[in-house]
Amino acid sequence: MTTMLIVGGTGDTGSWFARYFRDRGFVVLVWGPSGKVQVAESMGVAWASDLDRAVEESDVVVISVPIERTVEVIRDLAPRMKPGSLLMDVTSLKSEPLRAMDAFAPAGVEVLGTHPMFGPTMPRLEGQTIILTPAKGRGQAWLVRLREIFEADGASIEVLSAEEHDEIMAVVQALTHFAYIGIGSALRALDFDVARSRRFMSPVYEIMLDFVGRILDQSPELYASIQQNPRATRVRQVFIGECMRLAERAESGDLAGFQDIMRLAAQHYGQTHQALLRSDRIINARVRERDGNPGDGNPGDRSTGDGNPGS
Amino acid sequence: MTTMLIVGGTGDTGSWFARYFRDRGFVVLVWGPSGKVQVAESMGVAWASDLDRAVEESDVVVISVPIERTVEVIRDLAPRMKPGSLLMDVTSLKSEPLRAMDAFAPAGVEVLGTHPMFGPTMPRLEGQTIILTPAKGRGQAWLVRLREIFEADGASIEVLSAEEHDEIMAVVQALTHFAYIGIGSALRALDFDVARSRRFMSPVYEIMLDFVGRILDQSPELYASIQQNPRATRVRQVFIGECMRLAERAESGDLAGFQDIMRLAAQHYGQTHQALLRSDRIINARVRERDGNPGDGNPGDRSTGDGNPGS
Secondary structure, X not given: OOEEEEEOOXXXXXXXXXXXXXXXXXXXXXXXXOOOHHHHHHHOOEEOOOHHHHHHHOOEEEEOOOHHXXXXXXXXXXXXXXXXXXXXXXXXXXXXXXXXXXXXXXXXXXXXXEEEOOOOOOOOOOOOEEEEXXXXXXXXXXXXXXXXHHHHOOOEEEEOXXXXXXXXXXXXXXXXXXXHHHHHHHHHHOOOOHHHXXXXXXXXXXXXXXXXXXXXXXXXXXXXXXXXXXXXXXXXXXXXXXXXXXXXHHHOOOHHHHHHHHHHHHHHHOOHXXXXXXXXXXXXXXXXXXXXXXXXXXXXXXXOOOOOOOO | OOEEEEEOOOOHHHHHHXXXXXXXXXXXXXXXXXXXXXXXXXXXXXXXXXXXHHHHHOOEXXXXXXXXXXXXXXXXXXXXXXXXXXXXXXXXXXXHHHHHHHHHOOOOOEEEXXXXXXXXXXXXOOOOEEEEEEOOOOOOHHHHHHHHHHHHOOOEEEEOOHHHHHHHHHHHHHHHHHHHHHHHHHHHHOOOOHHHHHHHOOHHHHHHHHHHHHHHOOOHXXXXXXXXXXXXXHHXXXXXXXXXXXXXXXXXXXXXXXXXXXXXXXXXXXXXXXXXXXXXXXXXXXXXXXXOOOOXXXXXXXXXXXXXXXX
């Protein structure tokens, strides 16, 4: 019988993991700062009324609290953990939490950074990615066991150093969000009529607009904290710099210069045509859905490419 | 019997319209500067070997040439048109072509700007948008007739002034492309390993990356010319300005300031939650497709939302 304490286990992410491990035979306890005992009850898992004791007795302690509180919670709880147990977090940044777990977990406690690359609305792990960032010399037994559990459910497991993780996420998460939030803020600054613009949409604009709205619909705290990735500073500056270069070319009428930037970017990107075909399928699925006919089993029947000025 | 000459009718967009109007009973002639007679033959439409005479005798002349050549082609051909005929273009920008058509078409010739909001890979008009920008006092008869034809095929017709069109497209097309090209160029400037990053994808990143690749895969000439929209200058500057404001907040650790920008943008955007739900469906369709099971008629069976740090 393996006991797992999830600190922040009544939040969206924490309760996802509570249910996940409960269903895989773990004895799960949850605790959260706002004392939502009823959330634990509704999941059929125990509420850790004595947090310190739960930390001392658990085989696994999972830290699932907002990024900016992660280090402080680790510092408070990790020293109480028992030898042979595992301390893991599920934060989107890894260098800082990992350093804290490494520093505050007693010798004999394994340490594992974890970043699930999906949201808590996902019912199944199949086809999803989880990145694991182990601490050097802090054991492998739990990593192997968790990996087996996740892989049995069809997840793709990637093992990275915490630093490499943060470097990649500075683009995968921070830059992606940053560009979309920048567009959203520009729409406001321009006082652009978003609802009316839907009458004049191209498929590419339509989907871009939905992803801007998707991000603006969610927790500003979360998105702001993801920008705190130390590697994101350079990424943002490079992005803004490239936008300025492109704008300069466009404004001076240097169309050849603008095209050169695009060609070099295409060359670096690599398989752009596969991306075109994949995005065609996204657009086709969307057109089918808009026609009130989702998933009609015929994805190729209506192409809405934008190889011409119409896009 | 209505005769239609399509100048540039052997290009992607021009030949789309050649086939479209051919199938609707028009006698279509095409001409192109590279003399691709075999393209006309393959479509079963006539090649306008005597361009001037074709212009003089046609009931409709469609200008479908690259944006930067549109005005010059209009200046050369429009003066020869006969009274009662229609001069129209299918360019992504409208103010300048419309001014040229208005200036060079003789009195008695109707003038209509046209912008199909889709690409030439689309087999059907159903569910697609076409924007019409008529010239003031240059007749309504052809506008009514074309509108009826397009609407009979399920297209959505929007009538705008050329200026209003360009103002909206400065966001819908120019800003959308600009942000994606900026991301693509940043990936190059960062020497970011795009192929490897697919191992660590979130659904939001994955789809963003495909749209970057989609645009980089297509004609740099086209995308550069769309940036020549005179209204795009301000839009690009406002976008870059908002990115700089966001970066400044992130870099100074002003998380509250970053969140405030997001909240104002969300407020201006309006129905963000509907956008989240629509983008959920896009993501779900993508996950199903990746599993080799496209269009299984059950779009809601796997949600991959990113309401947590995992996105």
